[in-house]
Amino acid sequence: MIEARNLRFSYGEREVLRGISLEVGKGEFVAILGPNGAGKSTFLRCLAGILRCEGVFLKDRPVRDYSPRELSRILAYVPQRVEPGFLTVFDTVLLGRRPYMGLTPSEKDLEVVEEALKRLGIEKLALKRTNEISGGELQKVSIARALAQEPEILLMDEPTNNLDLKSQLEVMRLARELAKGGKTVIMVMHDVNLALRFAKRFVFMKGGRKIADGSLEVLSEKLFEEVYGVRVEIGEVRGVPVVVPL
Amino acid sequence: MDYKAYRRRKLILCIALFLSLLAVSLFSLSSGPYHVPLREVLAVLLGGGSKDDRLVLLGIRLPRIVAGILVGASMGVAGAVLQGYLRNPLATPFTMGVSHGAMFGASLAIILGAGYSLNSGQIFLNNPYAVVLFAFLGAISATLVILALARLRGLSPEAIVLAGVAMSSLYSALTTLVQYFANELQLSAMVYWSFGNLARATWRENAIMAVAFAFVFAYFLIKRWDLNASTLGDEIAKSVGVNIERERLIGTLLSAFITSVTVAFVGVIGFVGLIAPHSMRLIAGGDYRSLIPLSALAGALLLVSADTVARLIVSPMTLPVGVITSFLGAPAFIYLLVRMEGRR
Ligand SMILES: Nc1ncnc2c1ncn2[C@@H]1O[C@H](COP(=O)(O)OP(=O)(O)O)[C@@H](O)[C@H]1O
Ligand SMILES: [Mg+2]
Numbered sequence: 001m002i003e004a005r006n007l008r009f010s011y012g013e014r015e016v017l018r019g020i021s022l023e024v025g026k027g028e029f030v031a032i033l034g035p036n037g038a039g040k041s042t043f044l045r046c047l048a049g050i051l052r053c054e055g056v057f058l059k060d061r062p063v064r065d066y067s068p069r070e071l072s073r074i075l076a077y078v079p080q081r082v083e084p085g086f087l088t089v090f091d092t093v094l095l096g097r098r099p100y101m102g103l104t105p106s107e108k109d110l111e112v113v114e115e116a117l118k119r120l121g122i123e124k125l126a127l128k129r130t131n132e133i134s135g136g137e138l139q140k141v142s143i144a145r146a147l148a149q150e151p152e153i154l155l156m157d158e159p160t161n162n163l164d165l166k167s168q169l170e171v172m173r174l175a176r177e178l179a180k181g182g183k184t185v186i187m188v189m190h191d192v193n194l195a196l197r198f199a200k201r202f203v204f205m206k207g208g209r210k211i212a213d214g215s216l217e218v219l220s221e222k223l224f225e226e227v228y229g230v231r232v233e234i235g236e237v238r239g240v241p242v243v244v245p246l
Numbered sequence: 247m248d249y250k251a252y253r254r255r256k257l258i259l260c261i262a263l264f265l266s267l268l269a270v271s272l273f274s275l276s277s278g279p280y281h282v283p284l285r286e287v288l289a290v291l292l293g294g295g296s297k298d299d300r301l302v303l304l305g306i307r308l309p310r311i312v313a314g315i316l317v318g319a320s321m322g323v324a325g326a327v328l329q330g331y332l333r334n335p336l337a338t339p340f341t342m343g344v345s346h347g348a349m350f351g352a353s354l355a356i357i358l359g360a361g362y363s364l365n366s367g368q369i370f371l372n373n374p375y376a377v378v379l380f381a382f383l384g385a386i387s388a389t390l391v392i393l394a395l396a397r398l399r400g401l402s403p404e405a406i407v408l409a410g411v412a413m414s415s416l417y418s419a420l421t422t423l424v425q426y427f428a429n430e431l432q433l434s435a436m437v438y439w440s441f442g443n444l445a446r447a448t449w450r451e452n453a454i455m456a457v458a459f460a461f462v463f464a465y466f467l468i469k470r471w472d473l474n475a476s477t478l479g480d481e482i483a484k485s486v487g488v489n490i491e492r493e494r495l496i497g498t499l500l501s502a503f504i505t506s507v508t509v510a511f512v513g514v515i516g517f518v519g520l521i522a523p524h525s526m527r528l529i530a531g532g533d534y535r536s537l538i539p540l541s542a543l544a545g546a547l548l549l550v551s552a553d554t555v556a557r558l559i560v561s562p563m564t565l566p567v568g569v570i571t572s573f574l575g576a577p578a579f580i581y582l583l584v585r586m587e588g589r590r
Contacts, residue, residue: 050484072487079481083333086532087474090249095478098471098486110249127252129531142482149486 001026001184002047002075002153007055009039009046016042017053018208024186024201026152029179031199032188035228038205040188041080041157047186048077048155058153072099076151080158080188082142084131089141092130093117096148116144119174135162143171153184160191172198192243216241256536259529263543270547271311274554275303279562306445313447314550314567316455317508318518319463322545324501325519326526326537327466330473331494332403335583338519339505341410342498343388345516346417348509351384352377353424353436361435377439378510385506388413393495401491402480406498441566442515444553451511458507462500466538469493473534515568517575518545524582 002024009017016039024030032040046053049063049071056063058074066074076096093116097109105113117123120140125133130141139162146154156175160168168191176198179185189195195202196216204212204227211227212218219241224232231246275287282290282299289295290303321339328337340346355361360376392409399405425433447455466473472493475483483490505519522545523537530536552570559565 045481048485050481068484068487068489072485075485077481077485079479079485082482083477083479085477086527087477088252088531088533091474091531091533092478095471095475095482095486098475098488101471103468126249145482146485 001028001059002186003057003060004043004047005055005057007043007046007053009042009051009053011042016208017046020205020208020210022203022210022213024184026184027179027182028201029176029185029199030187030201030203031195032186032203032205033192033195033227034205034211039208040205043205044077044155044157044186044188048075050077069099072149072151074151075153075155076146076149078142078146078154078156078159080161082130082138084129084133084138086129086131088127088129089117089122089133090126092141093144093148096145099149112148112150113144116147119147120144121170136164136167139163140167140171143174147178151183153186154178156185156187158188158190160189160194168194196241196243219243253536256530256533256540260536260539260543263540263547267315267543267547267550270551270554271315274311274550274557275307277554277558278302278307309447309449309452310444310553311550312452313444313455313512314553315546316452316459317444317447317512317515318522318545318547318549319542320455320459320504320508320545321515321518321549322522322541322543323459323463323466323538324505325545326523326534326541327473327497327501328519329523330476330534331497332406333477333479334403334407335524336520337407339502340414340514340516340519341407342502342505343392343410343413343417344385344502344505344509345514346414346421347388348381348385348506348514349436349440350388350417350421350424351380351382351510352439353421353428354384355380356432356435356439357424357428361432381439382506382510384417385509386502388417389499389502389506393498401494403494406494439513442509442513442568444512444549444567445564446512455504455507455511458504462504463538463542465500466497466534469497470534470538473497473538474532477532513568515549515571517571517579518549521575521578521582522548524579528582528585 004020004022007017007020020043034040045051046056052064058066090113093113094105097105097112101109117126120143122137122140122144125137130138143159159171163171172194175185175187201215202218203210204223206227212223219234221232221234224230224243232243233246235242235244272284272287276282276284280302282303286295286299287303290299324339328339328341329335355377360373392406392413395409396405425436428436472488475486475488476490480490523541526537526540526544530540552574553567556565556567556570
């Protein structure tokens with residue numbers, strides 16, 4: 001579905017991605033983990049086609065060969081931060097329909113937006129401006145917009161940021177459901193335990209390189225020490241692995 | 247209230263503004279040292295009326311009001327668009343160096359012999375087209391230099407604003423230099439030119455401004471979704487398929503273009519590009535589908551009203567309309583700023 005082949009990227013002189021290869025198929029749910037500054041956000045922006053990079057392929061075609069409109073129908077990206085503004089929640093989510101619409105939204109576009117708002121449980125906020133809602137609510141608006149895009153691939157950068165515990169679980173469940181429904185979900189995560197509980201595949205990054213990649217078996221106490229420089233113990237609660245820092 | 251009712255409310259606001267604009271325009275047509283009753287005004291507009299009435303209304307007052315509408319609408323739209331693409335509430339076409347560039351161009355034309363002025367406040371332009379052309383070229387060149395400079399940093403909003411500040415400062419210095427070498431009569435012509443004055447526009451100028459405005463207005467209406475996307479940040483804009491760098495370049499250029507046209511003809515009139523879009527944002531929200539037409543209407547209404555005040559307040563003398571907009575503009579803008587901060 002989407003693939004990075006020995007992906008390198010620099011901001012000016014500074015090399016941030018040093019040759020990353022990763023192939024993600026349809027319906028996978030991948031969590032990208034790693035310390036601050038590892039290059040996770042940069043990697044996601046390259047995959048999303050927001051940064052121009054060599055070596056990213058979508059359905060075996062270089063991402064840079066896609067037109068913006070074509071790309072926006074396949075791929076939706078939820079950035080780490082969204083600026084609040086004077087646009088209403090509804091109109092913000094409606095932007096997710098831009099890849100499909102002409103000058104005015106169709107009835108179907110409005111329905112898809114309603115549906116996305118309901119899925120995130122924010123339909124009551126529809127006519128509020130995004131500068132009148134909380135940070136967590138804004139994060140959900142951003143996710144709803146990505147859903148309204150009806151993409152095949154969903155790229156999310158720390159989507160559980162700013163969310164309370166219940167909303168975190170809701171968003172993770174939603175992502176899992178989407179993956180079961182055949183969408184590809186790639187998510188940068190800070191909360192390791194939340195990632196372990198919901199995602200199916202884990203990619204560990206550090207210093208612009210991929211350190212480990214695989215399902216639960218790749219986890220080891222040594223890996224955490226190497227990636228985060230922290231000693232941990234991996235236990236298990238109700239069949240779900242739990243990482244406890246020592 | 248559902249989404250459709252919410253959209254309908256904005257349409258009603260549009261219609262209300264349009265009717266107010268009509269009412270103010272009719273009032274302005276009828277008022278002045280030479281009073282024309284409303285009946286006669288309507289008669290003239292419908293092609294009748296006395297010869298004198300026709301002369302005053304169609305020859306003097308109407309072109310001035312139409313100029314007010316076109317200049318106000320241009321500034322309102324240009325301000326709204328720049329604030330969206332630069333994601334900066336202080337952005338106006340003047341951020342893009344238009345006013346300083348035009349001032350430099352006009353001053354240069356005057357010192358090269360295009361005009362002079364006596365104390366009466368009348369500018370005698372030997373060659374009015376040279377002043378207009380130089381002012382336009384000065385304005386648009388400032389914008390082009392700013393965009394070229396900002397390209398060095400990927401045309402980011404911050405880069406454009408910084409380059410704008412730098413170039414405005416440079417063009418001010420150049421203007422001062424030109425003024426230093428001007429004689430008294432030329433100097434006063436430069437100063438009088440800098441007071442925006444809608445009386446400078448005749449039907450021919452109005453026709454040019456109308457064509458420029460119609461083209462740019464239509465373009466922005468088509469790009470309304472891209473403008474909405476831009477306010478959410480470049481990453482989201484790209485993610486929904488907007489070629490944001492290209493649209494920012496075209497958008498800033500076209501905004502500067504219509505403003506340069508109006509500034510070249512009527513001089514610099516401040517604050518309309520700030521007050522019109524911001525007041526509409528506070529009342530009707532940031533959706534560019536309605537913000538573009540609303541800003542145009544609000545800008546037109548504001549400028550025609552201000553010009554009517556400028557004509558009547560110390561009648562039979564006429565104040566420069568730029569003085570009125572600045573007087574109204576400064577406090578109104580501070581009020582808007584305070585209200586806006588309260589919303590965060
Ligand atoms: N726009 C940028 N310009 C220059 N350097 C950047 C930019 N964005 C990120 N970086 C640098 O790239 C490195 C990786 O950043 P990022 O991808 O945001 O890491 P992560 O998301 O893993 O915390 C950091 O060292 C950061 O300072
Ligand atoms: Mg990050």
